[in-house]
Amino acid sequence: MSAFDNKVVIITGGSSGIGRAAALAFARQGAK
Incomplete structure (x- = not known):
């Protein structure tokens, strides 16, 4: 499991x- 699973990142x-x-x-x- 990654630290970014099911997280939203805005770039x-x-x-x-x-x-x-x-x-x-x-x-x-x-990330999503």
């Missing part, structure tokens, strides 16, 4: 660059 500027990388990393760890 602004997630279409490219570090925002996209952060969004993908959180999604891999179970």
